[in-house]
Amino acid sequence: MYGIGDVGFFDRVAPLYDLAMPPADGEALAAGLDHAARPIERLLDVGGGSGRAAAALTGPEITVVDASVGMLSRARRGRELAGLAADAGRLPFRDGSVDAVTVVDAFHHLPDQDAALAEAARVLAPGGALVVRDFNPDHPLGRLLVAGEHAIGMDSRFRPPSELAAAMDDAGLDPRIVDRGFGYTVVGVRR
Template sequence: MYGLGDVDFFDRIAPLYDLVMPSADGAALAAGLDHAARPIERLIDVGGGSGRAAAALIGPEITVADASLGMLSRARRVRGLDGVAVDAGRLPFRDGSVDAVTVVDALHHLPDREAALAEAARVLAPGGALVVREFDPETLLGRVLVAGEHAIGMGSRFYTPAALADAMDAVDLDPRIVDRGFGYTVVGVRR
């Protein structure tokens, strides 16, 4: 696999993760997925960890894709989800084979965010949507989060909503900033 980034940390905290993290915002994810220009039958949750975001979604066939074996074990054992150990920069899915990709509270942990966005774009079918929920490092809470993650040794790198939209455009996705704030959503629709 790739340079592991924050994977060791998530392997260590996997048994406690769901106890300390709030549920994913299912309404925000659904609002993002509504931008898809095709029916969503197959979804890949990249950096999906314990399946927290997948559990907030209803309908499509979901595969959790993560580099942390501890977190994937929880997704399988606790939530009954399909999971695959992956490098987000080299997804093991065919070109145009999925209708949607989500990355929830995880993009900032990926060692090569640009490669992960390019891979998400590659596996999306035309009209499919990449929905990213992230934290804005320019908000007060965002600055606190950045400082906290760096203090515990994480290599986190955060996009602002506008910078993420630009990064999506660079990989041939039509970007849309759906909502703003500490937690924000940006969607990229495959052209």
């Protein structure tokens, strides 16, 4: 899921992560999930770490998927969420087996973003939605975030919303840019 260096970082900061990070934007996630053309009963929160995004959602059965075992332990113990250690580029789920996938504040950490998009498209049932919330590197605050993450040695690769939407289209998803700004939301609906 995360590049090797990033996994170690998140394993180390897991006990303090939720103290430093604000809650996920549940309204933005719900607005993204509203684009699904099917009921959402089963959702994967890929790169879900401590379960911040999952905690902002209600309704579906949620499984947090992350490569950081330290972060997953926070999701399991702190939030009592189902968690699975796995790589976003090789999701251990059947084709068409979930209704939605979220990637919140984590897409820029994925070492093979195109493989992660292909895997999300593969596990989504037709009409299911991939909702990505991330940070825009073209925004002034985004440029600061990029510089900060690279300064501490992260392998982050940020994409602006239009570039992510084009990559979703290439992965067989119908992309929609839901909102823009420092934090943005792009949704891809499985064709």
